[in-house]
Amino acid sequence: MKKQILTLISLLFFLFSYSQNSINVGGQMNIFSPPSITVYIGDTVIWNNTGGFHNVNATLATYPNNPEGFGNSGGSFLWTFQWVFTIPGVYNYQCDTHIGMGMTGVVIVIFPPGCTDLLACNYDSLATIDDSSCVYIAIAPYYEDFGNGILPAGICGWSQWETQGDGWRFDSVPGYAAMHNGRITGTYAWIDFSGTDVDVVLELEDIDVSNLSSPTLLFDFYSYLDTFNGPINILNVETWDGISWVNQYTYQVNISGWHTYNLDLSNATYSANIVKIRFRGESGGSGSDYFNDLLLDYVKIGNTGCTDPLACNYDYLATMDDSSCNFYFTILYDTVIVNNSYNWHNTILSVSGDYIDTLVNSVGCDSIVNLNLTVTNITGVLDIANKSTLVKITDMLGQKTPYRKNIPLFYIYDDGTVEKKIIIE
DSSP states (O other): OOOHHHHHHHHHHHHHHTTEEEEESSSSSSSSSEEEEETTTOEEEEEOOOOOSSSOOTTTTTTTHHHHHHHHOOBSSOEEEEEEEOEEEEEEEEEEETTGOEEEEEEEEEOOOOOOOOTTTOOOOOOOOSSOOOOOOOOOSEEEEEETTSSOOOTTOOOEEEESSOOOEEOOOGGGGGGSSSTTTTTTTOOOSSSSOOOEEOOOOOOOOTTTEEOOOOOOOEEOOOTTOOOOOEEEEEOOOSSEEEEEEEOOOOEEEEEEEEEEEEOOOOOOTEOOOOEEEOOSSSSGGGOOOOOEEEEEEEEEEBBOOSSSBBBOOEEEOOOOOOOOOEEEEEEEEESSSEETEEEEEEEEEEEEEEEOTHHHHTEEEEEEEEETTTTTTOGGGEEEEEEEEEEEOOOHHHHHOOOOEEEEESOOOEEEEEOOO
16 A cells, blocks of 8 residues: 555656646756746746755846846755746756756746737737737627626627716616616616716727718617606717717706617727727716616617618618618609690600609609690690689599599599599508
8 A cells, every 4th residue: 555655646746747837856867857948927837856966046146137036945855846937037047066067947937928919909918929819899780788687798898987876787677767667677788876976987899880881879778757856867978089088979868768869970980990989977966866777778880771671762781770761652643635745754745645754752762653645736736725624523433522642533624524543642
């Protein structure tokens, strides 16, 4: 049993001696093995004496150019010495007993590898070796629904802080009227006002809007006092211009329910089409500001427009629908009788027949216009004096009816002419 224990101890000592940052001292030869080692700041180097009378001397008295000094007194027993390196540089050391035999060593301490790309959001100014860990900022279109009940991580991370007050929350239930906002707890962000709050900031990660033709910020906002008597608290939306924060809009509203707001970001970028946005809440100025907790949801950055391809004003570049979709098209019918010719949409018509044209109406949709034209005077003289007068309008059953849209009707004139028309809108 004792032999097995000694064998196990010897094996562990052997493995320990050859760990990543271990240096063997002495043994069959008076050397440090390996004689040179490179480690990162914060690493620990361990010297293990494997036989002979040795020590480690890296003192500043012996090596004044070392970033700092260290060492031990050593001995002939199987000792272990370790040192944690916190300063980068080159550390020379020796065995005092065998320096004449060249028993020296070197520890080179460098910064650990990291992201060396200045454009990455995790750029490490201390890293000298790139480790392929670079993470680049989010690219619009961008969307955050606060569905995790915590501060959004995003790609490069959101942040929050406050000068005074309880700050932004992402779970639990707001108070008073905001308690009944209609959305599930943990699916929106909100400020828990607690009496004259100051600079309650929620800052988004940087976002690249290069892909957007008309970058726009959309968000849902809830601010409602109901019957509670208190101040109306303030939400400022601000962007960074590279030097300071610029207020884009201040919201101080008391409206029931959630409402969607949008802000044009076309002139709010900095540093090559990057936007930095923050929401900053402020107390309405009273110690009872807790009656008006402010809620935020569905933060989006993209192109706004009509996203329905069936709408006549469909915008293929839009990534966020702005409720502008229009499906209103018109079909118009007209019957004209002239003696000579007729100017119809800048086209002179002189032959009887049915004509059709497509125009654009006031809301940007197609307006299809139909014309039934009768030309009666081949001499070219237009007889305006004989223009007929409408007597009455009847429906399909012959009953008199007022003018109505979207229904076929008969128009009866004093000269006996009858027209069948339908005006569709």
